[in-house]
Amino acid sequence: MRRIGCHVSIAGGIVNAPERAGELGCEVFQMFTRSPQGGAAPKITPEIEKEFKEQMEKHGQKECYIHAPYYINFASSNKAIRSASARVIREELERGSQIGAKYVMFHPGSAKDMDRAEALKITAEGVAKVMNGYSGSTELLLEVSAGAGNVMGDTFEELRDIIKMSGYNLGVCLDTAHIFASGYDIRTEEAMKKTLTDISKTIGKDSIKLIHSNDSKIDLGGRRDRHEHIGDGKIGREAFGYLMSTFNLDFILETEHDKVEEDIKALKDIRAKISDN
Numbered sequence: 155m156r157r158i159g160c161h162v163s164i165a166g167g168i169v170n171a172p173e174r175a176g177e178l179g180c181e182v183f184q185m186f187t188r189s190p191q192g193g194a195a196p197k198i199t200p201e202i203e204k205e206f207k208e209q210m211e212k213h214g215q216k217e218c219y220i221h222a223p224y225y226i227n228f229a230s231s232n233k234a235i236r237s238a239s240a241r242v243i244r245e246e247l248e249r250g251s252q253i254g255a256k257y258v259m260f261h262p263g264s265a266k267d268m269d270r271a272e273a274l275k276i277t278a279e280g281v282a283k284v285m286n287g288y289s290g291s292t293e294l295l296l297e298v299s300a301g302a303g304n305v306m307g308d309t310f311e312e313l314r315d316i317i318k319m320s321g322y323n324l325g326v327c328l329d330t331a332h333i334f335a336s337g338y339d340i341r342t343e344e345a346m347k348k349t350l351t352d353i354s355k356t357i358g359k360d361s362i363k364l365i366h367s368n369d370s371k372i373d374l375g376g377r378r379d380r381h382e383h384i385g386d387g388k389i390g391r392e393a394f395g396y397l398m399s400t401f402n403l404d405f406i407l408e409t410e411h412d413k414v415e416e417d418i419k420a421l422k423d424i425r426a427k428i429s430d431n
């Protein structure tokens with residue numbers, strides 16, 4: 155574990171993703187399997203499935219993860235949007251199972267003018283709808299949000315509530331930029347411990363299955379989602395050492411590709427100094 159990778163493009167088809175990841179120095183990677191903005195998903199034929207798996211092997215990619223499209227909203231007051239969200243996430247789980255992806259992560263959505271308790275309830279119902287009757291191998295993760303506006307799942311308490319109310323034992327993808335913008339500090343060893351205590355009291359440390367390791371352009375508690383290169387943002391490089399010491403998981407970067415190779419190297423350097431590695 156503590157394998158390092160980043161989000162890569164699927165331009166030209168998902169079969170191109172493993173090579174792109176390999177060229178950047180990824181040991182694992184993340185991708186969309188469809189346009190994140192919308193539209194039908196391109197079919198994964200048995201030929202594509204086979205070639206994708208061969209490319210993973212050829213380029214030394216140990217695991218791949220799928221990010222759900224951005225338009226998902228389980229807290230929408232529009233029932234059609236909620237239904238479409240459940241259908242798309244289920245499709246991504248099925249598609250992930252086909253190509254051997256380990257996790258699909260999604261952002262629960264945003265509740266416009268709805269009462270918070272009601273928004274939590276319908277979000278949990280949507281998640282339950284996704285999972286009902288699903289028997290594939292790819293697991294579903296809720297991603298912690300950055301807390302802008304009426305975004306759902308920006309605290310560990312809310313994630314706990316959504317998971318509990320859904321009736322399914324789902325995991326969580328922890329995004330460092332998002333938790334930081336939501337007010338969870340990880341910049342010092344002490345701060346990391348306090349955040350870990352918050353996690354332990356709510357969803358539990360074992361619920362966290364994957365780390366999105368991004369620095370943040372936004373200050374602590376700034377409630378906006380702007381990723382920054384490792385060490386260039388408000389979180390700072392040291393935090394990623396505390397994080398790696400705390401979580402023996404895979405680390406995925408979602409930073410701009412101009413310097414993502416440097417970010418991958420930075421995380422590998424940090425990993426080399428972890429005591430129990």
Ligand SMILES: [Zn+2]
Nearest residue numbers: 297329366408
């Ligand atoms: Zn993320």
